[in-house]
Amino acid sequence: MAANNVAMALLLVVVLEVGGVGGQLEVGFYSDSCPDAEDVVTAAVRDAAGNDPTILPALLRLQFHDCFVRGCDASVLIRRASKDTEENNSKNQGLRGQDVVDAAKAQLEDQCPGVVSCADILALAARDAIAMLLTRSSIVQTGGPAFDVPTGRRDGLSSNLRDADALPDAGDPIDLLRSRFAAAGLNDRDLVLLTAAHTVGTTACFFVTDRLYNHRLPNGQRGADPAIPAAFVAELKARCAPGDFNTRLPLDRGSEAAFDDSILRNVKAGLAVIASDAALEDSNATRAVVDAYLGPARRRFRRDFADAMIRMGSIRVITGEDGDGEVREVCSAFNT
Ligand code: HEM
The missing domain is CATH 1.10.520.10 (Peroxidase; domain 1)
Structure with missing residues (x-):
């Protein structure tokens, strides 16, 4: 390992420890x-x-x-x-x-x-x-x-x-999402970056239909969340009929096949498919992070996403021979 790599590896260990x-x-x-x-x-x-x-x-x-x-x-x-x-x-x-x-x-x-x-x-x-x-x-x-x-x-x-x-749940308001991430030792930037994992993959209509048919309206009735642009409501309704829980649709409208920052552009444009993604626009703190990655920090998105994955992968890990825990023989069961 080159000296630089050793230094980087040591730094990483230190950063993870200090980060708590x-x-x-x-x-x-x-x-x-x-x-x-x-x-x-x-x-x-x-x-x-x-x-x-x-x-x-x-x-x-x-x-x-x-x-x-x-x-x-x-x-x-x-x-x-x-x-x-x-x-x-x-x-x-x-x-x-x-x-x-x-x-x-x-x-x-x-x-x-x-x-x-x-x-x-x-x-x-x-x-x-x-x-x-x-x-x-x-x-x-x-x-x-x-x-x-x-x-x-x-x-x-x-x-x-x-x-x-x-x-975290797809229906959680932004403050609850933030506090769930904080409880895991992750901040608002991590919340936005990691949610951007939704640049790939799909969701079941199960997680979308409440936004389309069951949002509580000011007049006491139920309907589509008025915060969603009408044309997008129509588009989502065409994919997810009432009571359809199983049909799957891409989380990142129009760019589901590429790992990129288009999910954040969709969030900004009101085109988030699930409510928790849309919620990133609901607090000043997370909105500022979205804006940063669509603006000045744009080139850092991929690298910062990777760093956020490393932070997520370090949440309350058990380490050391003397630590609690074990190395399982099969992953689906505890050792006997
Ligand atoms: C902020 C809180 C989050 C909420 C509420 C949330 C919610 C969801 C929901 C409802 C789905 C659809 C599941 C399904 O129908 O199968 C989903 C899919 C997915 N989530 Fe999240 N998620 C969150 C954060 C994350 C994070 C931190 C990651 C990874 C870093 C992640 C990665 C994914 C991926 C890749 C998929 C697509 C799965 C597939 O295509 O099979 N999500 N998420």
Whole structure:
């Protein structure tokens, strides 16, 4: 490793610690103990995306849903017949990508048993998914920003249904979104940057129909949120009929295939598809961040998004041999 890289890696460790959202993570944590770990994860993501490119945004969402509940500890991956685990919370409805993590884990257990945590596999898979984001028909390496992921997370020892209530919800007003991010050690800039992950992927009409048919109007009736431009209401109604919960539509209108800042332009223009994206315009603080990334900070968007992903991936991580937690043998169950 060149001296500069060593200095950067050390700086990153220090920044994560001072920032208070992480423990002692480091880039290349497995370089001695399991040198192919990152390549194995990349190959598993690539295989999965070859069959189904929509798995890439799903993996990105999966890491968000892991990190915001008890920290990035793979608690979202626990599956139990009793259905009292995080993944059964309605806020985790439609989560996908767990099987990609499971597949990478199975290979890594063959190569280096008991070494690579599921929480790290998930963080690496999300990173790879961003870099592999899709064009219309093929996977390109340069879709989203590429970045180093600090690793060394351990897997958590609990997963409770109600803990996932802490997850932000599409219907949350901006102050609640801000406070949920603050509770995770993330600020308004992180909120805007990370929400911009919605530059890719799709939403079920389930998360859109309330805005179109069920918004409480001043006259006491229910209808479309008057803050949404009428033409866009008509467009969304044509995609999502009343009671249609399952049809999927792109989160980033007109630019769903590219990893770019168009989601922020859509937010600014009132063309956000889900309410929580539109809400970024509802506070001075978040509106200022949106404006900055559409203006002076525009060129920094990709790099800052990657940095925000690293901060998100550091939320309340468990680290160190003596730390609580374990390295699971399979990602869907605690060790016995
Ligand atoms: C600010 C709070 C957030 C809310 C309320 C929220 C809400 C949602 C909702 C409702 C969906 C549609 C889910 C579905 O129908 O399958 C979605 C999808 C998605 N979210 Fe978020 N999200 C938030 C933040 C984030 C963050 C921080 C990330 C990652 C950094 C993220 C990444 C994604 C991705 C990539 C998808 C598309 C998934 C797919 O196509 O399968 N979201 N989000």
